[in-house]
Every structure is written in structure tokens, then in C-alpha cells.
Amino acid sequence: MTDPSPRPDVPAVAAAFLEHARRDPGAPALAWADREISYGELAALAAGQRPLLDRLGPDEPVGVLAAKSPGALALVLACLLTGRRFLLPSPSLAAETLDTLFDQAGCRTIVREEDLLPPAGEVTWPAVDPDSIGFMLTTSGSTGLPKIVPLPHRAVDAFAAWAAGTFRIGPGRSVFSYAPLNFDLCLLDVWTTLAYGGRVVLADTARAAHGGYLADLLRRYPVDVIQGVPMLYNLLLDSGAIGFAGVSHVLVTGDVIGADTLAALPWLFPGARLHNVYGCTETNDSLIAELEPGRSGPAPLGVPLPGVDVLLLDSGGQPVDGPGTGELYVTTPFQSGGYLDAARSAGKFTGHPLGSDDRQWFRSGDLVRRDSGGSLALIGRTDFQIKIRGTAINTAEVESVLRECDGVLDAAVLTSTDPVAGRQLAAVLTRVPGSAVNSLTVRLHCAAHLPKAAVPSTLRIVDVPLPRTSTGKLDRSAAEELLTPEPIPGRTS
Amino acid sequence: MTNIDTIRQFVLEEFLPDVPADQLANDLDLMESGVVDSLGVLKLIAWVEDRFEVVVDDTELNPDNFRSVLAIDAFVTRAAVSAVGGR
Structure with a gap:
């Protein structure tokens, strides 16, 4: 199924958030610490941050260096609503690395938690070009300087439309936000939820390694959708938590889930469908698989999301069309147009490897096996390629x-x-x-x-x-x- | 101890030390199964030359002569006969 261009009726994430705030200002947008914050309150908080951005040059990007909090979310909303590009790196990076990244992105102003302003009254927001860049995220490579990944508004909007439809995110539904604010996972947990009128239950990044805290938060603010790396589920299980029956979708992402953890997930979430979601910062989510506890073999990646196409290429660069193993190339409606530093895109963002179409493809570096039914499974990184x-x-x-x-x-x-x-x-x-x-x-x-x-x-x-x-x-x-x-x-x- | 027993013992000790003797079939293709690789063949040939006092000349270096316990036994028997006949 190929639909390379997002549907024209896909709403812009930040504008859709505003619309919810206008229509139902009292609806809960966030659950944070001991209280809920309504759509109206969050919109006012976003309006309050606008002076931080209005004093910048017209095309000047801004650096956002804040942990996940209502204020930080409001600042990101203000950036999206004013069409301001912003770099959102991990605050835990070394100071020198952060300096280099902000410098590379052209950010002369860095907004930190302590710079955030109080809420303000209603403001009018400008129209935003959907093809312009909003989020600039960073890759989480283990070595060297992270790469900056600029995401067009259109890509994020298309992704949110998919996620909201697939996991029924909307008014009256709650989504758990475990990942730090700079992770691409927030595009689903936080930004899709706010665009579609749901409630985000924010886990405090500082306490994200405490299973007891996470379990308490989920008991206090029950959620319908939960997404996290396998560690989240290990922490919940180790805390002795059991039976979050209201959860209807559990998304595992970022790593291969251990067989023991997977086997225990039905006890933790007895009413949920379990999904493995495969994606990377550059392309966003690309493949989805329903997880079956008790099944052995390589980690299932499943099938491409609507509009996503994949190719497998063997080590000789030849396409693997039927069952077989090869490196995964992917193209998604949600992807970046390339790293900010174009030189680093070489070999990663490419044309169609066989020249069969004009789309931009991403070389994943993952070795993937396709079975006779067309389903994909992860074998490992192609970095493990050696010569004997x-x-x-x-x-x-x-x-x-x-x-x-x-x-x-x-x-x-x-x-x-x-x-x-x-x-x-x-x-x-x-x-x-x-x-x-x-x-x-x-x-x-x-x-x-x-x-x-x-x-x-x-x-x-x-x-x-x-x-x-x-x-x-x-x-x-x-x-x-x-x-x-x-x-x-x-x-x- | 027959030649076959001697060959089996060497293959087991040298290449399959953790394998019970009864699991090594005399007709197991040692190369196809990956038990002996191209360097292992050289080691095997050196041992055959030494143990059975035969000379493996270039024309006999064909790995097929060393493909299984039975093949090695057949080769050793042939080599011994030709050595005697040549004297």
C-alpha cells in the first residue's frame, strides 16, 4: 500500500491543540505531579511564552534546554504555533556537546526551565507553512556528535494522524508519556495526544527509573495507551505492579524486548493489545507488529505502516524481494528531509537504491529477515558485518x-x-x-x-x-x- | 586397533572433543558438516602422513580423500599398498 503524500485534511498538530483549547478549555490536557492541567490553562501558558520567541530574529531558531514539564511543553507549543524552528537536545549531554549542537543549528538564544514565563491571555497566532521545519531533534548515537534531525511540520502532522487513528487517541483517552521530552517518542505520547484532545500523563524524567513511582502514577491517572522502551516494563514488573486493566494499547519500542518481560506483559496489562513499533528519529515509526508472548525467534517487526515502503538489500546491493535477509531501507511520510549537516546525510538519506522512484529513502543499518508471509523480523545491526x-x-x-x-x-x-x-x-x-x-x-x-x-x-x-x-x-x-x-x-x- | 578406530580417535580428539564417540558416523562428511575446514584438512593430512608413514603427494591432496573417516581409511589402505608395491 503506497500513499507517499499525507492526506491534505491532516490537521496541524499545534493548531489542532488550540482548537481543542477553544472548544473545550476545561478538558484535561496534562496530568503532572499532583494535579491536572486543562487545555485552556496549557494554551494560556503557551501564550505566555510567546515574548521569549518574539524578541528573536525572524528566521532565527531557538534552543530549548528543559526537562519535561508543563512549562517546557508550553514553550514547544509556542514555537510550533509561531512557526519557529527549535532544537530540542537532551539536557543530559555534555556542555561542550550542547554548545556545538546549538552553534551548528544557529541557535543564539537558549531557553532554559528558569527562563519560562507565566501564563498570558489569549493571543493570535500566525499561519504556519506546513513545509517549514518545526522540531529539530537529535540522534542518540553512542559515539561522536549527535546528528540534528529537522522535521517538517507536515511530517509530524502526518504521523500524529496515523497514531491517533491507530491507537484511538482523542478526548476522554489518556496516554502515558515516559520518554524524555527530547525523544522522538514524544511525537506520539505528548504531541499526538495534545493535537487530538486526549490527556497526557507525564512521568517526571528525574524519577523515571523508579518503578514504584511509575506504578503509583499509573494507578492515580489511569491511561489507555502506554509506550516505552522495554526498561519501562521491566521497572513496572520489578515494582510488583500488576493488572492495569484499563490500558488498551501497549507499545514496545527502541529495543528488543526480553522473552521474560514479554511473557509477563499480559499480567501487567490484561486488557491490552501488545505492539512492537520500529522506527528511528530520522523516519519516525515505520513498522508495527503485534507481539505474541511465548513466541520464539527473532524480534518481529511486522509490516509497514500506511504510506511506508521498505526494501531489503543483500550485502551485494541486490534487492531481496521474497523471503530472505537484507539491510532495511525505508521511506515514510513522517521522515526528515536529511540531517541539518548535509554532509552527514551521505549514504544514510539516499534516493531509491535501485533508482525505481523519486522518493527519499533512509538506510537503516538494520539487518532484517522477511518470512514467506511477508512479515519482517530484526536480526541485528549491519554494523556486525565483518569479513572472514x-x-x-x-x-x-x-x-x-x-x-x-x-x-x-x-x-x-x-x-x-x-x-x-x-x-x-x-x-x-x-x-x-x-x-x-x-x-x-x-x-x-x-x-x-x-x-x-x-x-x-x-x-x-x-x-x-x-x-x-x-x-x-x-x-x-x-x-x-x-x-x-x-x-x-x-x-x- | 584398526585404522578406522585410530582415525576416529584422532578426529574426535582433535576436532570434536566434547562429542560422544558413538555420535561420529564413519561416513559423516567432515567438510560438508563444517567439522574440518580447509586448514583442518592440512592438519589431518599431516597427521595421516605421520601416523601411517605415507607420503601424500600433490595429486592426492584432493580433499575428497579426507572427506570422512571411511574415505581416510580407504586412502591409507591404498597408499600403504602402493608404497609396498613400489619397493
Whole structure:
């Protein structure tokens, strides 16, 4: 299903918010700390921030450096309503990094929490060009300077229309906002909800790691829709919380959810449909899958959202049309036109990789498998692409194949260097307790499912769980230590 | 101990130390299954030359001669016969 241009009747997010404030000023817009804030109050607070923006040059962007609060939300609304571009980086970045980002974006004025102004009476807002830039978010790359991602108003409006329709966000419905204000997840939790007349229950970013606080907040202000990284659900489960029966949609995003967490979600949200949502800051949400607790195998990504198209390209750059594995390219109606620093867009924002259309595509860096039914599943990052004796191999894919071997619970694939053979693959496997799995059964499984060069030279089978980071990601450097004691010699060692 | 037993023991110790002996089939394709790779073949050949006192010349370096326990046994038997015949 292809519909590259958003529907013309999609309302502008901030203008739609104002309309709700005008029509039903007493309706709750926010639940924050111990009180609710109405649409009328929030609109007045937004009007109050306008002098902060009116003193800037006509095309000058503004930096917003504030944690999530009603005042910070009002400032963002004022930016959107006046057509003012604004950079919204994470306040937790290093001061030097923030300086560089604000400088790059051309922000000479930075508004902080303490600069925010009190509410004001009604003001008239100008018309805003939907093709101009509003939000400028930053990527959350682990290394180097974050990239600035400018989002046209039109892209955010189109996204909000999808999200509101899919999760029935509107008057009388509440949405939990867990992510910090600078995260793209707020485009759904906060901005879609405010555009469509719902209530946002704001979790205080400073207390976001306290499961008990989060559970109390959800009991006090019940919600219909909740979106978060797997950590949110782990925190709620660890706090002993159970049975938020009013929740109808649970969205898991940002990371692969652990099988144990997924299995417990029906107890936490007994009335909810569970979705995995895949997207990135550059493109916004792209794929959605219904999660099935108890199902094994790679993380399901599901199917493209309406208007979203995907392509899989194998390591040779050839399209994978049917079932198979390749790097995911995506184009969405919600995406950025490229990084603010155009030089950094090279290789990431591209034309159609095969030249088949004029749209802009985004190269995700994710390795994805398509099954015979057309459904997609995440294998891992293409960053795990390495070369063994000239053959390109993705270690995440090898891990995925190893985990499917009978008797294997978990697998980490690492590289080691042999003085003769050069770079080799080495695998550490955790077996199912009491299973009869051994290096021969694993090798036979690998031979049936992997090209020869991708079969690890060294296999070590252990009975301990593989080390994982606090966010549940495989810790490969720690796993390496499991390789050293008495490794099972492979074919050449 | 037959040659087959000797070959089995080497393959198990060298390439499959955690595998119970009864799981190694004599006709298992050691290369297709990934038990022995191209460097492993060289190691296997060196061992065959040493253990059975045969010389593997270039024309016999064909990996098919070392593909399974049975193939190695057949090769060793042939090599021994030709060595005797050549004396």
C-alpha cells in the first residue's frame, strides 16, 4: 500500500491543540505531579511564552534546554504555533556537546526551565507553512556528535494522524508519556495526544527509573495507551505492579524486548493489545507488529505502516524481494528531509537504491529477515558485518542461526585471530540445562543453515547465561572471557 | 586397533572433543558438516602422513580423500599398498 503524500485534511498538530483549547478549555490536557492541567490553562501558558520567541530574529531558531514539564511543553507549543524552528537536545549531554549542537543549528538564544514565563491571555497566532521545519531533534548515537534531525511540520502532522487513528487517541483517552521530552517518542505520547484532545500523563524524567513511582502514577491517572522502551516494563514488573486493566494499547519500542518481560506483559496489562513499533528519529515509526508472548525467534517487526515502503538489500546491493535477509531501507511520510549537516546525510538519506522512484529513502543499518508471509523480523545491526577470509559475514545473523539450534538457549559470536588463518569466528553458546547439544550437533545445524565461511571455527558450549548489559543487550566483550578457559578446539585450533 | 578406530580417535580428539564417540558416523562428511575446514584438512593430512608413514603427494591432496573417516581409511589402505608395491 503506497500513499507517499499525507492526506491534505491532516490537521496541524499545534493548531489542532488550540482548537481543542477553544472548544473545550476545561478538558484535561496534562496530568503532572499532583494535579491536572486543562487545555485552556496549557494554551494560556503557551501564550505566555510567546515574548521569549518574539524578541528573536525572524528566521532565527531557538534552543530549548528543559526537562519535561508543563512549562517546557508550553514553550514547544509556542514555537510550533509561531512557526519557529527549535532544537530540542537532551539536557543530559555534555556542555561542550550542547554548545556545538546549538552553534551548528544557529541557535543564539537558549531557553532554559528558569527562563519560562507565566501564563498570558489569549493571543493570535500566525499561519504556519506546513513545509517549514518545526522540531529539530537529535540522534542518540553512542559515539561522536549527535546528528540534528529537522522535521517538517507536515511530517509530524502526518504521523500524529496515523497514531491517533491507530491507537484511538482523542478526548476522554489518556496516554502515558515516559520518554524524555527530547525523544522522538514524544511525537506520539505528548504531541499526538495534545493535537487530538486526549490527556497526557507525564512521568517526571528525574524519577523515571523508579518503578514504584511509575506504578503509583499509573494507578492515580489511569491511561489507555502506554509506550516505552522495554526498561519501562521491566521497572513496572520489578515494582510488583500488576493488572492495569484499563490500558488498551501497549507499545514496545527502541529495543528488543526480553522473552521474560514479554511473557509477563499480559499480567501487567490484561486488557491490552501488545505492539512492537520500529522506527528511528530520522523516519519516525515505520513498522508495527503485534507481539505474541511465548513466541520464539527473532524480534518481529511486522509490516509497514500506511504510506511506508521498505526494501531489503543483500550485502551485494541486490534487492531481496521474497523471503530472505537484507539491510532495511525505508521511506515514510513522517521522515526528515536529511540531517541539518548535509554532509552527514551521505549514504544514510539516499534516493531509491535501485533508482525505481523519486522518493527519499533512509538506510537503516538494520539487518532484517522477511518470512514467506511477508512479515519482517530484526536480526541485528549491519554494523556486525565483518569479513572472514574475504567473505562478508554478519555476526548477528550467525548468532540468530545458532539460537535456533536445538538445545541452544543463547549465542554470542566473536572474532578471534589465528596466526595462520587470520580472523576467525568464535562462538559461545549457552545450552538448555541437560540438553545433549555438542559441537557436532551445532556444526551440523550450522552446515544446514549457514554458508561455510560463516560457521564459527571455535565453539564453546557453557552452562551459564551469557553476559548482558543493563539494557539487555548482549555484552560481547564480557562474553569473550567465556571463550578462554578450555575452549573446545574447532576445526583449526 | 584398526585404522578406522585410530582415525576416529584422532578426529574426535582433535576436532570434536566434547562429542560422544558413538555420535561420529564413519561416513559423516567432515567438510560438508563444517567439522574440518580447509586448514583442518592440512592438519589431518599431516597427521595421516605421520601416523601411517605415507607420503601424500600433490595429486592426492584432493580433499575428497579426507572427506570422512571411511574415505581416510580407504586412502591409507591404498597408499600403504602402493608404497609396498613400489619397493
